[in-house]
Amino acid sequence: MAKQFKSLHPTKFYRDYLNQDIRPDGRLVSKFRPVIINIGSIATADGSALVRIGKTTVICGIKAELCPPKPEKPNEGFLICNVELPPLCSSKFRPGPPSDLAQITTRFVADLILNSGCINLKDLCIVKEKLVWCLYADIICLDHDGCIIDACLLVLLTALKTVRLPVVQYDAAIDKKTIDASVKKCLNIYNTPVSTTYAMFEDKIITDPTTEEEEISSGLLTVVVKDKELCSIHKPGGSPLSEEKLYECINETVNHADLLITLINTAVSECNDDNKNC
Amino acid sequence: MNLCEAEKTFILHGVEENFRVDGRERSQYRPMELETNVVAHAFGSSRLRLANTDVLVAVKIETDVPSVDQPDEGKIEFFVDCSANATPDFEGRGGEELATEIANSLTSAYRSTKAFNLSKLCILKGRKCWKLYVDILLLECGGNLYDAVSLAVKAALWNTDIPRVLAVNLDGNNVEMEVSDNIHECVKLDIVPAPVMVTISKIGEQCVVDPSAAEEQCATASMVVAVSQDRFTTVLQSGSGSLHPSTLRESLKLGLEIGSKLDQALIEVLKQKPAKKQIGFLM
Amino acid sequence: MLQEIHIRLAETRDNTPLAINQRVPKIFTPGEIISEQQEFMRGHGTYEEDIYLKASVAGIKEQVNKLISIRPLKSRYNGEIGDVVVGRITEVQQKRWKVDTNSRLDSLLLLSSVNLPGGELRRRSAEDEHMMRQYLQEGDLISAEVQNVFSDGSLSLHTRSFKYGKLSQGVMLKVFPSLIKRSKTHFHDLPIGASVILGNNGFVWISPTMVNQEDNVGGFTQNLEEVVPRGTRETIGRLRNCILALAQSNVMLFDTSILYAYEESLKYNVAELLLPEAMVDVAILTQHKLNLSEYS
Amino acid sequence: MPTDNKRIAGPEDSISYRLFKETSNESVLSKINNLKNNIRSDGRKTNEQRKIFLKCGVVSQAKGSAYFEVDNTKLIVSVYDPREIPKKTDYSLKGELFCIFKYAPFSCPNRRGHQQDAEEKQHSAIMKRALESAVCRHEFPNFQVDVYVLVLENDGSALSGAITAAGIALAQAGIPMYDTITSATLAIQGSTKLLDPTLEEEALCTIATHKSDTETGYDSHGIIVLAILSTHEQISEFYQLGNLNLDTLNESISILMNATKEIVPLVEKCLVDYVNKTFKANGQS
């Protein structure tokens, strides 16, 4: 009967659980789900990573291409990142143009990467005014079970750290490009912003919510930190939140961030061991 | 239009009897009528009528830059328009799926170099080439679209005149091209090996060619084979349905046989003196 | 294989005019003056402008006393009460079926206007409503009579007679409604072993002749087991091709014209009747024979 | 192409750096010659398939899902509950399948767009045809079942892999099916028939070559995809490209029939494992 009840009165079903201080998936209210990071799984990409937060799965592949820079920024390359939430990952999404959520997430992640300064676009310049790298980072969600921003940010940063670019010789006089694929360079990543999401349900704050929890919650909050500092807060509407609770969330994020960054670095270092010439 | 079970049974028994509703045998084609050079502004055009199926094809030519992967080849692109005139089912975006499927099948069928040599369309390697736009308009649907479309396309390409290029100069990055002013000085493409498609429908336990619209509804599975000079350039299924391997082999054999005959008949007609008087296609 | 594949060029087609010495009726085009005299009454397909009566559709003039109307050559079916029609079910709705009868709007067949199995006087219950798809479902063909014409021109049909109801094995053809000649009966059991229903709406139904029509009570049965014998099948195929040949040459369709065409077509085999030359030939010969019988 | 303002677009004229790579000494022709001599770059025999890894139930939000991997070809399929067919109001006795086949932008040597291109649309149509005859469509009249395929990395035979994986995903979703469906790809160059071709082999087999240096006639070449319902021996999809004669086609059918039969036990094992697992879980709860 539990399934029927959940289907008919999801909120009541959930409240009953929370009254016992436990969530339907067995977690405590402030408990994070396990995170798994896997790197370099896509050989056709120049950098790739796969992240799982609980059941939420996202994959990111980065393709490097060559192009002339914008006239107004002659020594900057491009980093184009897009988040796809295909209908494959959840029944919430329909085939066709990107959903609102996908557009919002794309924008948020893209802005965050540029503003946090974790990557310097000038590093992507090959010959000023002539040739720069354009990195296409496509993040695709394979399984949407909540906290999509957290997963996207994590996977993007990890993937960026695995990017290996070949050396390019450019002869501007005859417009000739020569690629030396035997030597590959890493990209400089200056800092690692990570985020965690919270859901508000009645008077409680739920850490790292699943899709079901996100749906019945009265509002979401995403906190992004880098180097133990607050980087961004994303609270798209919903019920109001007291200052005190907000601080709690920020502190919790800062603590959790260490764990995530260690995880990224462990994963990336394994790859670097395989790739000594980097 | 949906048929009722009794009508389907009648058709099915007829196929088994080798006497179809209109009196044809299983491997018999309906008579066709072909007209070429019907669109004055096109480089080549044709119109084919097969019973109630009516197809108009026009070929337009433009210059283009060859793709990076194939720098010494020209391009050909097929576009099918299922107008709502043809059947009310095509209203809105109803015909889109069928249109892409037919266009895709043509692209596949013409892809082999042996069937259609794109290198003839190259003007200057990596710089300039001809691009053929083959526009197909379905005026009326009376079954067996693939066959009718492929025949009409072949006829239109047969009549296509490509302007003769007199000289090509390379000036820095720009390609300058001189085309013959004389309209009659044109190059014809070698269309003889171009594929024709044959649809084989499995109705009951038998395979038939040239199914009418009603017969198509009774088919449990349909194969489309594109035949170019006794070889297959494309085989695909149209519509869902499954076949036993032996049926597949049988229909491939039948398709090849009919395809070759069809091709022969078409080329014979195309070789006849080109049309002088115009017959409007409304007649 | 014996069969040839026929592809001909359009220019080789000859548009032989049908029967040279036939009285070809004058065809009026829209806007053409029909009459300058004012004593005539304006009928369908006409309008008055200034002092003239003009045609609003392309067609043939029909005059009943003072009433002048133009019957369009090509049009959708305009139903009249009492017409026999052949139609196809397009939708099952609450207590009624929608039927495609070649009219501008789909026709209606009410659950209360059909004979349900179990006799005419049976009470209709809620169960019947739930069984509607079992009686007639999408795609099924019926013969029916026009019971009523609504103000928007859509038709209400009924099948409350033994001769109407669901159609079984056979072939349906579509021709222009104007080619169907109105006559006392539109059901013809032809002596050549096939039955034809010439629906006023231009839908023609050809089927094997029913041996025992009494069985067909209520008319909701279809015999899917029965295999139509080769002979009957050939007759049906020939009739089909003949009717199409006549329709293409705009010869009116009624039992005599169909029978004449059938006789004239016997010199061809059935599939040969798909060739345009043969079709024209059959139509000309039929018209000729009709003219002869008309004069004699 | 219309501008896509719902995504962040990159510069218009960027090109893959791989195009400027120094071409390797081995030219295309010598590669083709190797193939004609039955030498494959990965050392496989011509009729040897790569090892297949299959797993179902990988997407928690989907009703059914499957992951398929052969060597570097990786793809994921998910299936959802029947839903209303958009823009369709008339009654139909049979349900439909709605397939979307998509390559991830980073899955191929050259970057792919976000929107479906002609090839992907064609693959979607082929999948729909192949799968529809395997599914008991009368069990969900008026509805469509969505099947989404995402190729994460393409190293050849992606379409046949997607069909096999979709069959598993449909079965896991509890959609009634007449049979399990398996599919395989064959690439042909000259008289060589390569089972389960890699991406490079697929590309080489679309090129028409001369029979030998002296002759002018072209040699056979092409690609065939075949999907089969194994128990009932029904071919649900047959798709061929290239230029082949009847004998080659007939031989190819036999090779592919055997190849698809080899996959059946893998599919069955995958499903049986799943049933076992859920059955135990149901027993415990």
Add this chain to the structure above:
Amino acid sequence: MTKPLICVPGQRLCILDKTHESGQGTYERQGYIYSSLAGVVDVVDKDGVKVVEVQSTGEQTLVPTQGDIVTAQVTILTQDFCKCVIKCIGNTVLSRTYRGILRREDVCATDKDRVQIYKSYRPGDVILARVLPITEAHTYNLSTAENELGVVIAHSEHGYPMVPISWTQMQCTKMYTKELRKVAKVVPENMNTKT
């Protein structure tokens, strides 16, 4: 627990004869019974005939069919009908809901003409209903014209649960106000099982 007999779609289960019948999750072809699901084989004895069934171990994929008893939630009321979303078929919880419509004439078995929708159902009510034959493609016609069908869970205007006190009335558990409903006679024990 005996080891379950596991099968996959297309697996031939047994011959089709007088003593073996094809049940849920199976189909017949050329004299044999085949499985159409991946699941566990179950043989049910029915009047001496063995009905072969296959039970899916995961969540079943079902769409409502004529005669099914469904659990639905009322969403919109009008004079002539109320709209609802179907959430369960029998005991199976649907992961995707379907649209249902309950017409005025199908609310009660008796006194059809005097039924008023707003006196029978309110938005949010959970009802048991039977699926009528399908006429429109995307909406299921429902009926509650049986004693066992009607409202099973409802909340009063004040938002508290209500309990049935008669065929036509329910009472708020907190405020003791009475509201009109078409109440289902709850069969004790497993009310959702298919009849």
